[in-house]
Amino acid sequence: MFFKRPQHDSTPVVTGGQVTTVAARPQPLEAAELRRVVNPGTLGFKTTDELHPITGLIGQDRALKAIQFGANIKSHDFNIFVLGPPASGKTTAVKAHLGPKAAEAPTPTDWAYVYNFDDPNRPRALQLPHGRARMLAKGMVAALDELRSVLPALFESEDYQVRRRAIDEQFRSGQEEAFEGLNAKAQSQNIAILRTPTGFTMAPMHEGKVVKPEVFNALPEGMRKDVEAKIEGLQKELETILERMPKADKKRRGQLSELNEEVSRRAVQEALNDLIASFSDVPQALDFLRAAGFDLIRNVGLFLMTGEEENAIVKQPVDTARDARFRRYMVNVMVASGDGTSAGAPVVEEINPTYGNIIGRVEHIAQMGTLVTDFLLIKPGALHRANGGYLLLDARKLLLSPFAWEALKRAIKARSIRIEQPTEMSGLISTQSLDPEPIPLDVRVVLLGDRELYYLLSAYDPDFSSLFKVQADFDDTIARSSENDQAYARVIASIVKEHGLKPVDAGGVARVIDEGARLADDREKLSIEIGRIADIVREADYWSDQAKRKITTRADVARAIEEQIQRADRLRDRAQETIARGVVLVDTEGAQVGQINGLSVLQLGSFAFARPSRITARVRLGSGRVTDIEREAKLGGPLHSKGVMILWGFLAGRYALDVPLAMAATLVFEQSYGGVEGDSASSAELYALLSALSEIPIKQSLAVTGSVNQRGEVQAIGGVNEKIEGFFDVCRARGLNEQQGVLIPKSNVQHLMLREDVVEAVRHSQFAIYPVGTIDEGIEILTGVKAGERDSGARFAAGTINRLVEDKLKSFAERARAFAKSAGNGSVIPKDEP
């Protein structure tokens, strides 16, 4: 069976009964209504070279105001969450906005970590006026360099050596004199003093040799007693001498220390004097320098050993800054603002927001098989670098990074940066490490993410709303107007400039603007996904190169768009092929009862395409239930199920106000093996159901999209362009027959930005797009039969779809009642099967 184009079709559809043909129904859209195109001539330039590139964003006043507010307000918890689609230029816009403001702000102070001479495990955080941290670090190295050459010379000097020898000699002579005295006394009494492995012993001696015990025992008792007494006395003297030795040695060491300090003090003071004078206005730095000075004096021995001894592995002279002996006197500059000239506040973007990269870390080095660390291995994080300014973070990456989000919140709340090992933070392992003093934090954090993330955080993290009080919501699109078309052209000019591309002519710009509307899925809007627009312009530049053109033209832009689609449309081709080969059953001509062409959209990355699907409906006597097979098979999403339930509400409300809805219906997306979600097929399902009930066939040359409410009004859906194009491609593959078309919700007309080939087909009456406001309008187009309205007797006119449906439902109700009576169970409606 062939159908003529609907607007000329007045032939009634005969299905065995009396029906009423349609007299007037919605007209198909004109070609001009299917795509809004920019006339290059109205843009007012020849190429983008004539345009001033635009900085920042267009049409984002609300978001920019929010950023401005967040940047200005002086409160630590008014951090900003910038929400918007990816590649919409959020980061660029935020930077462009914050940059000038930060440049005018005061430069924050420098921070450094230095050795804590009182508590080595807790490095001290030193706050210094901006530009002074590096001065201090260099100054310390210079001072140590000086001491490295001065101190050894001082300690080698004759003056020092003489005084040191005097102290040693004093000690040694005291000891030796005591020992020699005791030895002489013992010898004079014929007593030998001998060394044992663990001490000293004494024995009677004769002619320099110890007397044999048997000889000694042969001596008279008086003589023996006398010797014993002498030995006893000498042993006591020896004990006294030995006990005195540690004290004497301690005294010697004390005298040596005093001498060393005296010699080194002057040199150390001399070396540090300039630094102390330079930092007289920074009490914290003065404290450090004084503590370092005391420590240098106490540990002057460090300078008296050679670097080679201490760094034997290196085997070559080591410069002071790398010499392990002097590490504790170094300054670990965490944040420094260069030479001290005013640089403004920092705007830092951390592209890899791991815990360590945000909070900082204490690194370790392997030494002799163990991991060791010190304050010089404390590394700054983004918070340190951004302190006093702004920190930009990608919210998704931040949340995916273990510990990072919690650590960031803790830092903002505490207003300080405390570097902890993540393992310690989680309480898993507690090893002795460094506990650097926290650094006060004054930073405005700007998180960038999509809306979903923002709302998830708002819902599930109570801290989020209290710490990120400013919401900067970037629109996906801007309204289309001649002014915004001009602004869009300037954005393209800025892309050209930024990437060093060839200029784009007005035709090319117009084509990009058209694509912007297509990306927005709305001909009254323009997408501001700058990233995607930039991709198109850059790719067009490539094709322009290939064509050896000096200017990028409309053809190059069109080629770029086509090539992008072609690279991504393998699956679309495969889907089309399965339909063309009859693997997937989709009719594009003829008419069928209870069968309709629905349209579904598949999104694969940034590429979306539609695929027609056959939807069928079957009805019979039942307990009043519409079975959504997709839902029963757990392939239907909640929105799809909702759409199906609405159908039930529509049927009941329109046709069964005073009788039971004794019907059972099944609805299914044929040959659908994946999930089905969304309610855009609910109008198609309703049409199929009405066709099944009325037994009036539906034209298979038409496809339908649109959701429906309980009042039978057809509502807008998404992806209207892709859906029309999907069906168009199937029809074109089989040959356009002037009967084919798509029914879309009337409210979707404003979104139409169809491909040029579709527009051309419509222009030549080969294809039609029908805007539909109600189910009645739609069913009339689909069947060619009048839908019908209730007359004064509350009855639908005979021969109309509605009358046929109502009659069918009444007959179901009567048969149900009869069935119940015959069954004798008193139930009006038989129980339906599950």
Next chain:
Amino acid sequence: MIAHVAETGEDRGRVVLQFTSAHPSPIALEAAVRIARAFGSEIETLFVEDEQLYDCAAYGFVREVSLTGRQRRVMSAAGMKRDLHLAAQGARRQIEALARRAEVPLRSRVVRDEPLRALSVACAERGPWNVVALAEPFTGNGMLLRQLLVEISGTTGLVMVGPKAQRVAGPPVAVVEDTQRLPDMLRTAERLAALDGTQIVLLLVASDEERLHAMDGEARLVVEGREDVRIKAAAATHGAAAVIAEALRRLQGGFVICQFGGLLVPDEGDLRPLAAVLECPLLVVR
């Protein structure tokens, strides 16, 4: 006399390392190993259990006073034997570790005797190309040194360290007081320098400047412009030993080679100033 040690296998000498009941100096042990390496010799350790200690232990009234002077204990022959055995074991373990690392052949033995006699007997057994090394730090008893060199005939030299010894690495310093002996001392220094590829320092020592000038000329003729030999001079005009000792300290040598009976190590002189400042081993050549 020249300083020389017989090579391993010659059976005519070795480094005889003497341990006593006192704690050995680690630097002294290293010095013994270096001498053995330098001459391709072997080491024989001689732990001498002074028999007089057993006599002491046999006295019932004699006590041992600890090194700190705070304890006193009754002595016994068994206790003494145990203590000496442990001391010998510890000493052997120390030298074994060093010898193994340096791949120097090592033999050990323990004798119960009077220390000087034990050394003399050991050197007489295999000689005459022995060098005696003392494990116990030398405190400067000149008489002891004289006894060692006079009474032990089968040795060409004596290696010892002071209480402040702290290194064996560094250029060998040959203290030349008689240019006649320079070639022999230089050969010994060359062997030691070859261990680390270091320079050699010839420290010329004389009691007056004139003599020093003369020695300098003679030394340069012997050295003939060798780049691996530096010549330094020290005029020991006053307090000879102390001045030379200070010069040695500044040279930061790894070994000092000197003659017995000269200005640095006088016969029967007081060697305490030298022992007090010596930071490296001293090889005293007869």
